[in-house]
Amino acid sequence: MSDVLLTGLKIGESARWHDGRLWLCNWGTQQVLAVDLDGGTEVVATVPTTIPFSIDWLPDGRLLVVAGPEGRLLHQEPDGSLVDHADLTCLGAGLNEIVVDGRGNTYVNGGTDFHPDAGVAPGFVALVTPDGAVRRVADGIAFPNGMAVTPDDSTLIVSESFAGTLTAFDIEPDGSLSNRRVWAPVPGDGIVLDAEGAVWTPGWTDAGPACLRVAEGGEVLATVPLDRAGFACTLGGDDGRTLFVLAADWHMQEGFEENIERLLTGPETGQVLTARAPAAHAGRP
Template identity: 35%
Template sequence: MMKLHTSTEFAAGHQFLEGLRWHDGTLWASDFFSKKVLTFAADGTATTVTEVAGAPSGLGFLADGSTLVVSQADATIQRIAADGKVSTFADFSSIASGPGNDMLVTADGHIYVGNFGFHLGAEDPKPTALAHIDPEGNLSRVDGDVFFPNGMAITPDGLLLVAETFRHRITAFDIGQDGSLLNQRVWAQLAESFNPDGIALDNDGGVWFGNALTMGDDSGFYRVVQGGEITDKVPVSGAQAIACAFGGDDLGTLYMSCNSTTLEEFIQGRSNAVIAAAEVGRVGVPGASGT
């Protein structure tokens, strides 16, 4: 029996929020259409950290106190220094066959970053590849293909999990000693009505994912365990369920970005976003979504 949870509104008045991260006691997000990287106070008030002309997406953090953010349009990673100065950190456009998308940055400085694989509304969907940037800045293409890779998380036993939105599944990779990704396989195959976007890992081995591309009854954040069993749902009404992150003092709150937009409106850059919050009886895994 799937367990249902209720949510409350945490923040509103935004456009298309993605890349939710809990870092150093603060919730972060990227707003695609306002082109802002945002942080949120405990009362939901947003502060603009910087603006990214190419539209920000995935977020990560380095040990030197700087923030990394994917710039979608040019498939680069921008570095926001502690003093606010922005510079290009890496360019993965040679691997990306579409706009840059989500990203995971590990505690030891390995970076995994995805891309759409094609241009929405202008090309037919096709698979692409993840890019890996090691701590020395070396760029490599991850072996194998992924179809609209989205959220990523690292399990306590060292697997990289990736949501493949257009394959309706969560995919696993082993992580080699050099940070390379190996042995791609299905971790959880989902029904075709599920299009997993952002993900968050709980300490009981479950993956919470936003079911994107629908504003119907299937919209919501779901919990899936290895093998594909769905155990929990946080319903979302009138919006797409996009990204999620565990946060709060004990990582006991699931924050969820809910974006009201159709594919046509998205291509036109029109959307209304809120962040919802829910207590789902689970806590997050520290560092699972990167640092």
């Protein structure tokens, strides 16, 4: 069972636990929100973009923001302003998610502007090193979504939404990715790792939408039913065992573009839900 912490979001995405609060991107309002455990909210950044946009933090504490349609990677200055952090023009527009590993390497994915029935997978993962160098480190990703890095910085897990898999890569010392493999044959979106090595991911069961706790290989260890589609999840709270799920109405009979348009312009159905988890947060983000 889950409890409602917050309502009135457009589309909540990029769930992160940081500095004692849940942080998220409220798509449709251009806002990055920080939410306390009582449901109080603070607008911590306004992003000059539409959707998607995603967040994480550099080792020095600066907030990073990916403005997807513009293909920009921004960081927040002490005065709250957002400025360009690295030149990503070589990657093009259509960026999506971000994660920063323990070495300060930033992984950004993109190439999401295609139809799932097109028969191609132009998605990619790019690396931005601490000195600002940018290069692609993986290609052929079928709509890359949420990413997570294991606590030892050895493995990157990527949600391939249109392939219906969680895909893993070994992280090499220079940040390159190798040894691509299926981590679990389970669809994913915004994901988080726990201290027992499982991944929490929004998903679906025969009974409808849910947040799933999945072991490597695909065994579903736990299920939190939802009354609307989940978009992202994270673990946090005082002991790292509060599961936060960002959810909103999604009509399966509608197309992708129709659903996004309705969520952005229609009723604000986005919520933050919470539940207790069996293991604490681990890894990044």
